[in-house]
Structures are given as C-alpha cells and as structure tokens.
Amino acid sequence: MKMNKTLAILAWGMIGLLGAAALAVIAVHRGEPINALWLVTAATCCFALGYRFYSRFIAAKILSLDSLRATPAERMENGRDFLVTNKWVVFGHHFAAIAGPGPLVGPVLAAQFGYLPGTMWVLAGGVFAGCVQDFVILLFSVRRDGKSLTEMAKDEIGVIGGFVAYVAVIAILIILLGVAALIVVNALKASPWGTFTIAMTMPIALLMGVYLRRIRPGKVLEVSALGFVLVLAAIWGGQYISQSATLARLFTFSAPTLAILIMVYGFAASAVPVWLLLAPRDYLSTFVKLGTIALLGVGIVALHPTLHMPALTRFVDGSGPVFAGKIFPFAFITIACGAISGFHALIASGTTPKLIARETETRMVGYGAMMCESAVAVMAVVAACVMQPGIYFAINSPAGIVGQAPAAASATISGWGFPVTAADMQALAHAVGEQTLFNRTGGAPAFAVGMASIFSHSLGGETLMALWYHFALMFEALFILTVLDAGTRVARFMVQDALGHVYEPLGRTSWYPSILGTSAVIVGAWGYFLWQGVKDPLGGINSLWPLFGISNQLLATVALCVATTIIIKMHRARYAVVTLAPLAWLVAVTFTASWQKMFDSNPRVGFLAQARVLAAGPVNGATARLIFNNRLDAVVTGLLVLMVTLVLVESLRQWMGILSGTREARVKESPFVRTRLAEEQG
Amino acid sequence: MRQIISGWRTFMDALREIFDEAAYARFLNRAGVASSNEAYAAFRQELEKTNGRRPKCC
Numbered sequence: 001m002k003m004n005k006t007l008a009i010l011a012w013g014m015i016g017l018l019g020a021a022a023l024a025v026i027a028v029h030r031g032e033p034i035n036a037l038w039l040v041t042a043a044t045c046c047f048a049l050g051y052r053f054y055s056r057f058i059a060a061k062i063l064s065l066d067s068l069r070a071t072p073a074e075r076m077e078n079g080r081d082f083l084v085t086n087k088w089v090v091f092g093h094h095f096a097a098i099a100g101p102g103p104l105v106g107p108v109l110a111a112q113f114g115y116l117p118g119t120m121w122v123l124a125g126g127v128f129a130g131c132v133q134d135f136v137i138l139l140f141s142v143r144r145d146g147k148s149l150t151e152m153a154k155d156e157i158g159v160i161g162g163f164v165a166y167v168a169v170i171a172i173l174i175i176l177l178g179v180a181a182l183i184v185v186n187a188l189k190a191s192p193w194g195t196f197t198i199a200m201t202m203p204i205a206l207l208m209g210v211y212l213r214r215i216r217p218g219k220v221l222e223v224s225a226l227g228f229v230l231v232l233a234a235i236w237g238g239q240y241i242s243q244s245a246t247l248a249r250l251f252t253f254s255a256p257t258l259a260i261l262i263m264v265y266g267f268a269a270s271a272v273p274v275w276l277l278l279a280p281r282d283y284l285s286t287f288v289k290l291g292t293i294a295l296l297g298v299g300i301v302a303l304h305p306t307l308h309m310p311a312l313t314r315f316v317d318g319s320g321p322v323f324a325g326k327i328f329p330f331a332f333i334t335i336a337c338g339a340i341s342g343f344h345a346l347i348a349s350g351t352t353p354k355l356i357a358r359e360t361e362t363r364m365v366g367y368g369a370m371m372c373e374s375a376v377a378v379m380a381v382v383a384a385c386v387m388q389p390g391i392y393f394a395i396n397s398p399a400g401i402v403g404q405a406p407a408a409a410s411a412t413i414s415g416w417g418f419p420v421t422a423a424d425m426q427a428l429a430h431a432v433g434e435q436t437l438f439n440r441t442g443g444a445p446a447f448a449v450g451m452a453s454i455f456s457h458s459l460g461g462e463t464l465m466a467l468w469y470h471f472a473l474m475f476e477a478l479f480i481l482t483v484l485d486a487g488t489r490v491a492r493f494m495v496q497d498a499l500g501h502v503y504e505p506l507g508r509t510s511w512y513p514s515i516l517g518t519s520a521v522i523v524g525a526w527g528y529f530l531w532q533g534v535k536d537p538l539g540g541i542n543s544l545w546p547l548f549g550i551s552n553q554l555l556a557t558v559a560l561c562v563a564t565t566i567i568i569k570m571h572r573a574r575y576a577v578v579t580l581a582p583l584a585w586l587v588a589v590t591f592t593a594s595w596q597k598m599f600d601s602n603p604r605v606g607f608l609a610q611a612r613v614l615a616a617g618p619v620n621g622a623t624a625r626l627i628f629n630n631r632l633d634a635v636v637t638g639l640l641v642l643m644v645t646l647v648l649v650e651s652l653r654q655w656m657g658i659l660s661g662t663r664e665a666r667v668k669e670s671p672f673v674r675t676r677l678a679e680e681q682g
Numbered sequence: 683m684r685q686i687i688s689g690w691r692t693f694m695d696a697l698r699e700i701f702d703e704a705a706y707a708r709f710l711n712r713a714g715v716a717s718s719n720e721a722y723a724a725f726r727q728e729l730e731k732t733n734g735r736r737p738k739c740c
Binding site for chain 1 (some may be wrong): 698706
C-alpha cells in the first residue's frame with residue numbers, strides 16, 4: 001500500500017516536472033521554430049494534473065459528491081430524456097454536444113499574436129475556468145432535477161438573474177449564428193469545389209434519410225458510415241467541377257449570394273419539418289466531426305510538425321490584421337470555447353444531467369469532457385502555427401487592410417516581417433485547388449490549409465493536399481450548418497415560449513403562423529449580423545467575432561455567478577475562490593473588451609470611433625449602413641454588459657446578505673433520496 | 683483481453699447513444715413493437731420533440 005503511494009507520488013512528480021519543462025520551453029523559447037510536441041506534452045501534463053488534483057479537490061471539498069444520492073436519471077427515469085446511462089456513454093454524448101467549430105476557429109484567429117498567448121490561455125483557462133464551470137453547473141443541475149441554467153439563475157439569484165440569463169442565451173444564439181454563417185460564407189465564396197461538396201451533402205443526406213426510413217430503420221451508424229463514404233466521393237469529384245469552366249461557374253458564388261442562400265436554408269430548417277434532410281445530416285456531421293478530431297489528434301502526435309509562427313508576433317500591440325486589439329483582453333474573448341464557454345453551461349444544464357447515474361460521475365463528464373475540448377483547441381493552435389506566418393496572414397487578412405491585389409497584399413505582409421510572395425500564394429492556392437487564398441478571413445480556410453499541410457507530409461503527400469484541404473473545409477462547413485439549423489430552432493422555441501405568455505397561440509410550437517413568424521424573426525436577426533459581416537470592408541470577423549466572444553463569456557459570467565451563489569449558500573464560502581477567481585477574470589476581460597469595443601478611439605477597435613470616421617467622410621448609402629451597423633454593435637455590446645452588471649449586483653447582494661447573516665442561505669436542491677443503484681451493484 | 687472487449691463495447695455503446703440507435707431500441711422496447719418503417723417514423727416524431735430544444739455548442 002505504502003509502496004503504491006510512493007510510486008504514485010513519484011509518477012505525478014515526474015508528470016509535474018515534465019509539464020513544467022514543456023511549459024518553460026513554450027514560454028521562453030525564442031527565435032528558432034519549435035516542435036508541436038512541446039505543446040502536446042505541456043497540454044497532456046497540465047490536463048492530467050488538473051484532473052487528478054484540482055477537480056478532485058473541488059469534488060471532495062466543495063461539492064461533496066455523494067455516490068449514495070439518487071440522481072434525476074434514476075428518480076425520474078422515463079426511458080426518454082431521463083435515463084440512467086453508462087458514464088463513458090454520457091461522456092461521449094456530452095463531448096459530442098459541446099465540441100463545435102469554436103475551439104477550432106478561435107485559436108486560429110488568436111494565432112495572430114503568436115502561438116504562446118493562445119496556448120497559455122487554453123491551458124490555464126481550461127483547467128481553472130472552463131472545466132470548473134462545466135463541472136459545477138452539471139452537478140448543480142443534477143441536484144436540481146436537471147434544471148436549466150436560466151431556471152437555476154432564477155431560483156438561486158432571483159428573477160433578474162433568470163431574465164438576464166434568458167436574454168443572454170437568445171442574444172448569444174443570434175450573434176453566434178450570424179458569425180458561424182459568416183465563417184461558412186468566407187470559406188465557400190468563389191470556391192466551386194467547396195460549394196459543390198457542401199451542396200452534395202443535401203442529396204446524400206436525403207438518401208440517408210430514405211435508407212433510414214425505408215430500408216434499414218434506425219441503423220444510424222451504418223448509414224452514417226455509408227454517407228461518409230459518399231461525402232468522400234463528393235470531395236474527390238469536386239476537383240473535376242473546379243477544373244471544368246462550365247461546371248465551376250454553376251458552383252461559384254459571391255459572398256452576398258451565399259449569405260442569402262444560407263438564410264433561406266436556416267429559415268427552411270426552422271420552419272419546415274424536414275427531418276429527412278436535417279437529421280441524417282446531423283448524424284453525418286457528428287460522424288465526420290468525431291472522426292476528424294481523432295484523426296487530427298493522432299496526426300499531430302504521430303507527425304509532430306514544426307511550428308513556424310513565432311511565440312509572440314508584433315501584433316501583441318493591438319495592430320493585428322485579423323482583428324484589432326491588444327492581447328488583453330482580446331486573446332481571451334477570441335478563444336472562448338477552448339478555454340471557457342458560457343454556452344457549455346447550457347449543455348451541462350440541458351440533456352447531460354438527465355443521463356448521469358451517480359453524482360460522482362459529474363467530475364469525469366463535466367470536467368473531463370471540457371478538458372478534451374481544450375485539447376482540441378491546442379490542436380487548432382498547432383494547425384494554425386504550422387503554416388509560414390506570411391501565408392497565415394495572407395489568408396486571414398481582409399482586403400481592407402492588406403489590399404485586394406496579390407502583389408500589394410504580399411508586399412504589405414512582407415513589410416510586417418512575415419515574408420510571402422504572390423507566387424507562393426498562387427502555388428499554394430493551386431495545390432489546394434482554389435483560385436486564390438488571399439483574404440479568406442474567418443479562420444476556417446486557414447485551419448483547412450494547416451490541417452492539409454500536416455497530413456500532406458505523410459498520408460498521400462502533396463498530391464492529396466487539395467483533398468485534405470477540401471475535407472477540412474467540408475468538415476467545418478457541414479458542422480456549422482448543423483449548428484445553424486439546430487440553433488435557429490432552439491432560439492425559435494425560446495421566443496415562442498416567451499410570446500406564449502403574451503398571446504397563448506403564439507406559444508404553440510405546432511401553430512404555423514407562430515412558427516413562420518418566429519422563424520423569420522430569428523433568421524432575420526442573425527441574418528442581419530451575417531449581412532453586416534459580408535458587407536464589412538474589414539471582413540466582418542474583425543467586429544463580429546469579438547462581439548460573439550464577449551456575449552459567450554458574459555454568459556459564462558452569469559453561469560459562474562450562479563455557481564458562486566450556490567457554493568456560498570452551501571456554507572463553502574471559504575472555497576468560493578474556485579469559481580470567484582475565473583468570474584473575476586471574466587468580468588475584467590469582458591468588461592474591458594466591451595468598453596474598448598464601444599469607446600476606443602482607434603476606429604479599427606471601437607465601434608463608435610469607426611462610425612465617427614465614416615461619418616466624417618463622404619456619406620453614401622453604403623457608408624450610412626456601415627455607420628448604423630457600428631452604432632448598433634455598440635448598443636448591443638452595451639446592453640449585454642448592462643444586463644450582466646445587473647446579475648453581478650444581484651449576486652453580490654445575495655452573497656453579502658448570506659455572509660452577514662441577514663439573508664437565509666437556502667439552496668433549492670431536490671430532497672435527498674438514497675440511490676438503489678448502489679445496492680444493485682453491491 | 684477482457685478489458686479490450688469491454689472497452690470496445692463501451693465505445694460502441696457511446697456511439698449508439700450519440701447516434702440515437704440506443705434511444706430507438708428503448709423506444710421499441712417501451713412501445714413493445716418490432717422495428718419497422720412505421721415504428722421508426724413514430725420514434726423520429728417523439729425524438730423531434732425533445733431534440734428540437736437541444737442546443738449545439740459553438
């Protein structure tokens with residue numbers, strides 16, 4: 001026994017030393033490129049230590065996980081949403097729900113600062129903030145019959161907390177959907193190969209739907225594998241489309257046309273019962289997503305590529321072309337999902353708590369799944385940083401910053417100290433089967449080039465580079481489209497729920513006038529942001545991604561307010577720093593970012609400053625719209641901050657009242673019921 | 683060897699849960715019917731009611 005303990009101490013000591021060494025190399029190394037394995041090693045050690053020690057401390061000292069307490073999955077089991085489920089199955093289910101394009105796109109955009117800031121934020125943010133948030137919210141939801149974040153906010157903080165959480169959820173959904181759609185538009189514009197591949201997923205999904213419905217009912221894994229093979233065939237066939245002048249024209253769309261097509265798709269997906277198309281596509285997207293993440297993980301470890309991006313670039317001063325703003329606060333809102341994401345609190349208080357068999361499993365599912373998401377973010381950092389920096393900036397810089405012409409753009413980027421030539425870019429575009437890779441903002445094309453270059457060095461060599469590139473592009477676009485249709489429906493249901501209080505028929509989810517009206521409102525709202533991004537001369541991502549990051553992190557602020565309030569009510573105030581520290585950090589980050597986005601005098605950073613600059617010049621229809629959009633973005637940011645301030649004030653009042661003894665510390669948990677599972681399992 | 687088999691089974695269980703195959707099996711069990719086109723259509727209808735409100739993360 002004593003021997004085992006000594007061995008464990010030695011093993012964990014070694015992991016700690018190895019992690020510290022890897023972190024030191026990442027943080028201190030300058031000049032020469034470093035190998036991606038250093039990032040992988042640092043991440044593995046940090047996550048292992050965080051899970052073994054920090055999550056265990058939280059589980060034991062703060063949450064007092066009780067394996068004898070029956071969970072809602074056991075007490076309320078109905079065979080549908082409440083269901084006792086194997087912990088690994090819940091883990092997989094939860095990870096599939098939280099993993100999206102965010103942890104891939106955010107780190108790619110933040111790589112403009114170098115590989116160091118993004119990596120450090122993903123590691124520290126993951127271990128001390130994101131994993132903690134997901135873990136505690138999941139446990140608190142389990143102890144409250146699987147209640148949602150908004151219900152818990154209402155119960156524990158008050159009506160204001162519940163209202164703000166509700167509005168924040170809708171706001172974040174709308175902004176998220178607008179930004180996600182913009183990423184797809186930027187990835188597919190003027191790309192006949194990419195557009196053809198995505199277009200082909202529609203007939204493939206319909207075929208899968210017919211197979212599922214008529215030929216082999218319910219055999220989803222089987223049909224998803226079949227669909228995957230067909231998608232691979234579509235990717236392979238796409239090259240012939242792009243090589244044929246006639247066919248290429250059919251699949252070549254401008255950004256505004258793609259934006260309109262995506263809005264029509266979003267509306268149809270929300271308003272028309274098209275499960276025959278959507279459900280199989282959703283399965284296909286999940287199949288591709290899980291496979292690609294696994295493949296990328298194995299690829300990075302096996303091929304351990306060299307990172308060409310420096311640890312820190314000159315753009316730490318805030319003058320970056322991808323998005324404007326200094327490392328603090330913008331690196332921390334650009335990378336949300338890989339470090340901490342308020343959206344995860346919705347999943348952790350949605351389906352997952354209704355599947356957990358034992359309280360003790362919330363640690364593995366909540367903390368563990370988020371750790372895996374952070375690992376995906378580290379992979380994205382690697383994918384972005386394996387490219388030569390000049391190429392990275394040529395892909396990610398908008399025409400409004402570097403110029404439209406290849407020669408001018410190359411000269412500007414080379415002038416920043418990141419050499420690249422128009423010929424290099426033309427050769428790369430040719431290698432991946434595109435006409436051009438300049439000004440492909442949004443993160444998805446850069447990620448696709450990074451992933452393709454990692455794999456092209458082994459599997460298939462340069463000849464398969466174009467296929468890898470379009471595979472990565474298809475994977476991101478397909479997944480984002482499923483986020484779009486699912487998100488539009490969820491937001492539509494939320495609006496219908498609210499309107500139902502005003503006029504009962506509007507709340508009926510089967511009443512067509514209400515379905516059409518609310519779908520139009522939701523699509524119109526995110527479509528507005530999408531259109532704004534498409535028409536923005538700075539590429540849209542510059543203003544919209546920070547807005548999305550701010551709203552997502554503000555939702556995390558609400559989630560951490562709820563968690564801290566409950567911890568204090570549980571008489572564990574001395575440990576409340578566990579959620580208070582990330583909360584304080586997020587308040588500092590989001591409030592600073594919001595202030596700068598609204599009032600900074602640099603027109604590339606501040607919405608109002610940009611509106612002023614535009615207003616000072618000749619005003620025509622286009623500039624008038626840009627001025628209005630900038631002012632609107634400033635107002636949206638201000639409103640989000642105002643609402644979260646109300647939740648913070650309300651939470652502070654609760655905490656002060658409880659700690660001073662003037663307010664009763666009563667948690668609204670479900671009563672303790674002893675589990676039967678412990679006896680059944682001996 | 684037993685651990686590998688058990689690990690593989692759990693992995694497949696997770697995939698079946700993620701891809702709703704397990705939910706369909708439970709539906710058939712609950713409804714006491716065999717798999718058929720009609721049963722799958724009814725299952726999809728029931729699933730839409732719960733899945734429709736399930737957000738997907740960014």
